[in-house]
Amino acid sequence: MIEVVVQFFRDYPLLWTFVKAVVLASFTLLIPLAVIWVERKVAGFIQSRLGPLHVGPQGTFQTVADALKLLLKEDIVPSGADKRFFYIAPYIAFISTVLSFMVLPFAPGWVALEMNVAVLFVIGVSLFNVVSILMAGWSSNNKYSLLGGLRAVAQLLSYEIPMVLSVLAVVFYTGSLSLTGIVEYQVKHGWLIWQPPIMIAALIYFICALAEINRTPFDLPEAESELVSGFNTEYSGMRFAFFFASEFANNFFITAFAAALFFGGWDGPILPPIVWTFLKVFVMIFVFMWVRWTPPRLRIDQILRFAWQFLVPVSLVNLLFAIVLGVR
Amino acid sequence: MSMPVSPEKQSTLSTVDILSQGMVINVGPQHPSTHGVLRLILTLDGEQILHCEPVIGYLHRGLEKMMERRPYRHNVPFTDRLDYLAALSNNLGICQCIERLGGVEVPERAQYIRVLLMELQRIASHLVFLGTFGTDLGATTMFLYAFRERELVLDLLEECTGARLTYNWIRVGGVPDDLPEGFGEKVLGFVKTFRQRLEEYDQLLTRNRIFRSRTQGIGILPKELALAYGTSGPVIRASGMAYDVRKAAPYEVYDRVEFDVPVHEQGDVWARYLVRMEEMRQSIRIIEQVLRDIPDGPVQTKLPKVFKPPAGIAYSRIESPRGELSFMMVSDGSPNPLRVHIRAPSFVNLSVLPSLLEGTKVADLVAILGSIDVVLGEIDR
Numbered sequence: 001m002i003e004v005v006v007q008f009f010r011d012y013p014l015l016w017t018f019v020k021a022v023v024l025a026s027f028t029l030l031i032p033l034a035v036i037w038v039e040r041k042v043a044g045f046i047q048s049r050l051g052p053l054h055v056g057p058q059g060t061f062q063t064v065a066d067a068l069k070l071l072l073k074e075d076i077v078p079s080g081a082d083k084r085f086f087y088i089a090p091y092i093a094f095i096s097t098v099l100s101f102m103v104l105p106f107a108p109g110w111v112a113l114e115m116n117v118a119v120l121f122v123i124g125v126s127l128f129n130v131v132s133i134l135m136a137g138w139s140s141n142n143k144y145s146l147l148g149g150l151r152a153v154a155q156l157l158s159y160e161i162p163m164v165l166s167v168l169a170v171v172f173y174t175g176s177l178s179l180t181g182i183v184e185y186q187v188k189h190g191w192l193i194w195q196p197p198i199m200i201a202a203l204i205y206f207i208c209a210l211a212e213i214n215r216t217p218f219d220l221p222e223a224e225s226e227l228v229s230g231f232n233t234e235y236s237g238m239r240f241a242f243f244f245a246s247e248f249a250n251n252f253f254i255t256a257f258a259a260a261l262f263f264g265g266w267d268g269p270i271l272p273p274i275v276w277t278f279l280k281v282f283v284m285i286f287v288f289m290w291v292r293w294t295p296p297r298l299r300i301d302q303i304l305r306f307a308w309q310f311l312v313p314v315s316l317v318n319l320l321f322a323i324v325l326g327v328r
Numbered sequence: 329m330s331m332p333v334s335p336e337k338q339s340t341l342s343t344v345d346i347l348s349q350g351m352v353i354n355v356g357p358q359h360p361s362t363h364g365v366l367r368l369i370l371t372l373d374g375e376q377i378l379h380c381e382p383v384i385g386y387l388h389r390g391l392e393k394m395m396e397r398r399p400y401r402h403n404v405p406f407t408d409r410l411d412y413l414a415a416l417s418n419n420l421g422i423c424q425c426i427e428r429l430g431g432v433e434v435p436e437r438a439q440y441i442r443v444l445l446m447e448l449q450r451i452a453s454h455l456v457f458l459g460t461f462g463t464d465l466g467a468t469t470m471f472l473y474a475f476r477e478r479e480l481v482l483d484l485l486e487e488c489t490g491a492r493l494t495y496n497w498i499r500v501g502g503v504p505d506d507l508p509e510g511f512g513e514k515v516l517g518f519v520k521t522f523r524q525r526l527e528e529y530d531q532l533l534t535r536n537r538i539f540r541s542r543t544q545g546i547g548i549l550p551k552e553l554a555l556a557y558g559t560s561g562p563v564i565r566a567s568g569m570a571y572d573v574r575k576a577a578p579y580e581v582y583d584r585v586e587f588d589v590p591v592h593e594q595g596d597v598w599a600r601y602l603v604r605m606e607e608m609r610q611s612i613r614i615i616e617q618v619l620r621d622i623p624d625g626p627v628q629t630k631l632p633k634v635f636k637p638p639a640g641i642a643y644s645r646i647e648s649p650r651g652e653l654s655f656m657m658v659s660d661g662s663p664n665p666l667r668v669h670i671r672a673p674s675f676v677n678l679s680v681l682p683s684l685l686e687g688t689k690v691a692d693l694v695a696i697l698g699s700i701d702v703v704l705g706e707i708d709r
Binding site for chain 1: 351353374375417462466467470473476486532533538539541542606656689690691692
């Protein structure tokens with residue numbers, strides 16, 4: 001039966017692409033529901049409270065209810081806002097996330113678009129996120145949003161560099177720019193996390209990932225206590241939901257990307273590959289949440305100093321080692 | 329200039345005009361980190377604060393004037409609404425002032441009970457500081473931990489006074505009723521848990537490097553400036569001045585209990601945080617001594633139905649969790665006070681804020697304001 005369906009789509013490639021796009025976009029919209037629920041439960045656990053409990057078993061449908069609420073809310077555009085940018089910013093953020101999901105291998109063959117420069121592509125499209133945040137901050141006609149937007153750009157650009165350098169270490173080590181290629185290399189030669197230069201690269205990647213998805217201690221762009229949630233202050237309803245969804249989908253993506261780069265992607269014994277991917281992703285997401293709910297946040301100058309004076313030099317030296325050791 | 333110019337208008341302006349001005353930003357009175365209805369008008373250069381102008385008065389109720397129209401003892405409930413995080417301290421402040429005015433003696437047991445309640449109140453108030461300070465810096469978990477313990481204190485106070493926020497429990501001439509049965513054991517039980525929890529807070533915040541880098545060397549208040557502004561409480565003790573009314577002018581039975589006054593020299597946010605953490609430990613010490621030494625006896629002095637103190641002026645001061653809280657009352661021999669004045673510690677402490685903020689970052693604003701720990705109910709009265 002399944003073969004028949006697959007064969008049908010194989011015969012009409014354009015339709016097949018369309019189906020893949022729809023599935024991917026829905027996945028990007030739905031995965032935040034799961035991640036947010038997990039986040040709430042983990043936060044509750046850490047803060048010695050229960051978290052959502054009443055909507056559905058163990059509060060599983062709380063996020064669904066919240067999403068529905070956002071759907072029904074009035075779409076407010078602040079007076080004096082730069083409307084074009086204000087309208088388009090959340091969608092750019094969301095599209096950049098969907099695009100990065102496009103090249104992510106979930107299991108052997110489970111990839112929407114097999115691309116031989118997937119790593120480069122991911123780095124490229126993830127920068128759209130920065131653009132959307134700046135657009136949102138600028139066009140809101142709100143000084144808090146503007147400050148949040150400016151902070152976000154300074155932070156995200158600074159951390160993009162050590163992040164790319166640490167990813168490059170993997171690329172040089174495996175000699176492949178394709179995510180599937182990198183995972184297959186690891187299936188053959190063992191997980192890259194056990195290789196010394198990659199171990200450091202993974203650590204740098206982890207720190208930068210925290211900054212990239214705006215999590216404590218790097219949650220400055222949306223510092224609730226001083227900026228009242230920063231660049232997305234003026235957004236409501238679905239536009240806000242798109243920002244929120246793209247943030248949590250990004251959270252999922254950045255860990256899935258790390259799983260593919262450092263932890264062997266779908267590689268693992270007994271369980272099917274897709275389960276392994278999700279297992280690795282959710283363990284890492286848990287660590288992210290653990291960090292988020294424990295320390296306070298840093299100040300913008302401390303964050304930038306840390307990136308430029310520590311992470312960039314260390315990742316550069318590390319890259320050198322990776323190149324030397326990776327040459328065969 | 330208020331806003332960055334939108335692209336349409338930009339073409340008509342020269343770039344020189346845009347670059348030369350600071351951005352004026354309005355923080356509060358509805359802002360999560362101003363701890364009430366405080367409004368700050370900030371002039372910013374990027375993230376740098378050039379100038380800060382606090383605006384107060386959003387919570388003004390004219391309490392001092394209202395007090396002139398009521399008999400002395402009817403004024404005690406008003407004081408609950410001053411520093412609503414330490415209502416018992418305010419109750420004690422006004423009662424002490426009235427007692428001085430009328431020459432009322434307070435039974436010994438009542439004095440011990442007052443000290444016990446004061447210290448429980450201090451712990452509750454400092455826990456609110458700790459929780460909100462954590463949230464201000466982004467450590468949201470601290471908020472829930474601190475309020476979990478504050479709940480225990482509030483339960484104790486509720487059992488004793490019947491209320492959780494506005495207690496109205498201290499009376500002129502003592503306290504209205506004795507402690508409930510078995511109260512001492514419950515307090516000791518709380519003290520035991522709280523000791524461990526303080527250790528937990530140290531692990532979560534005090535030893536955290538990010539927390540230290542956010543607080544150390546920020547918002548330094550030099551000793552001279554602290555003295556010149558007349559600050560008191562943890563704010564001045566963190567600037568190297570060992571001034572505590574409980575030691576300087578002991579009231580109730582504070583001269584009979586042993587405790588230390590924590591002092592730090594640095595005068596930064598970090599020092600103010602440490603002083604408050606240490607004060608909670610000292611409060612525990614006082615509570616334990618009070619429960620050990622508390623004598624039996626009456627808890628209230630009989631007073632006439634219509635209380636008319638002789639003409640004169642009385643001034644009393646106590647160490648509230650926020651600093652030196654003073655009441656001044658003038659009597660003309662009638663049942664109502666002629667004039668009441670309240671010296672609120674938060675009001676005086678807040679006055680140093682503009683000089684602390686100049687040249688700091690926006691992110692430090694919440695840390696510095698949080699470390700001064702103001703309550704707007706007391707500032708606006």
